Amino acid sequence: MSPVVIALFPVFGVIALGWALRRSGLVAAPLWGGINKLSYQALMPAFLFITISRADYASVPAGSFMLAAAGGFLAMGIIMMAFRLLPMPGPVFTSLFQGGVRWNGFVLLALAPAAFGEEGAALAALAFAPTVPLVNVMCVAVMTVWGKSEHTPNLKRVGLRIITNPIILGCLAGLTANVAGVFQSGPVADTLDLAGRASLPLILLTIGAGLDFTSLRARPGIISLSVTAKLLIAPAVFYALGILLGVEGVALAVLVGIGATPGAAAAYVLAREMGGDAEMMAGHVTATTLLAAITMPIWIAIAAL
Template identity: 25%
Template structure:
């Protein structure tokens, strides 16, 4: 427990450095965009290649994986039903609400948090594949149908996951592992040195980018008008008639993400015979905050944008005590 707290404190310090760099003007307020793209296209894929190339894949494809994937799927489907049938939102809004309730930040936070809490990022790979190869195309299909605002080229839309660097890196790392390729022996070891060097920058760059993003979200460039009254926190900017219903949907999504999803992971893990550290993996994965992808999807289709944005923010702030509690009870 003390190690987890200490590790989270270090992460918080790195995030604070990123925040301070933007707030003091040492770097441009849009610098987080650059770092995020470096992570997305280079550092994180390199990290996933080296991690999976050296991982015990029999341990990855196990009851732990089943608990991780099962909890997320059950959580998202059940959340959709609650948003649609209980809160009586539209299909598009229910879809975004369901994703806000269960689509986890597997890359930018999942990798460093799993490294910190359980010492291994390999279990996050199946979650990444589920989200990028199954949930994302399904989301596009639903939102394309009900909003008619998708990419005119459906082929281009639905093949986006297949062109995602994270998907390609997971496939490459798994192929290297299954093929028995000795990566350190390729090209005299220089290729491994390159990939390993890039991969080791992933976690600190992610944390710096997060801190910069938090600072940039609070800073407005000179001359930019203040947000209109009632929209500064994003709780009523999706159109008329939101108000209380929007806040209720947001509260439900946040509670589902931080409480229901970890409880589902705990229950499934116990049912599958997981205990101790093994059980901590799916619970920690379920505790991860809502991914920023959800806000991108909401923005693209013009559905429940404020709910998605606020869910990302609130679950990012709120997941730390949940992870600490899980580590204290199961670690």
């Protein structure tokens, strides 16, 4: 059996456990928001800091990899803009756009150590630094133009939220520590390492808790289109750019893995805040999370050929 498939079992097993815990009521519904906030704003930045600060990027093609990752999201943004030619309300288009360009990097981070080793895990973590602000800027711009909101979006506040994103700050701090050779060992690093280990299991549980199967009935045609864009078109685009830029080996597999990840729950939050089709967005996240268990190993195997 493929190492990627084997590595995916526990990842999606924990996601399924999160769904079961929410359905059972063992964890009260209001608590999930707090768990997600703790994981996203405190524990995950610690994990990214430690992973990036301790990585040996001199031995991997980090430059071409980062360029291909950023280029992949830009290319997907252009491709998704072409769908505006189809007859659909503006808010629906914004959710379709988000479905094609947003990625759930936490699934890849959980998969990377077992599937790609330390080198792959370091590259997967590093990819967050340029792509999180890029994707957010694209999505906010589209939501501002075509979203339907009762109030004018505060672009200054949105911009401040992007540049102060804990995930971005954790990546930049880790990269700074890597270059400076500080906080890679010792009590501070050990504390962050211990805290960071809790982030991925908790985030995977919250992903499962957020699955909403009833939302799959919302605009099934558009959801099918967004799922196709995310799980079929995006990996192909990332693969093509990787080949074009000379990315190969583990780096190419991680790059294609970025393109093949499921949709991110953050897309639902933005759709709700800025006048997108939130229900359709929830359906997209649910569908891609389920189907990525099948499509991710296939795409990564293609990249490994």
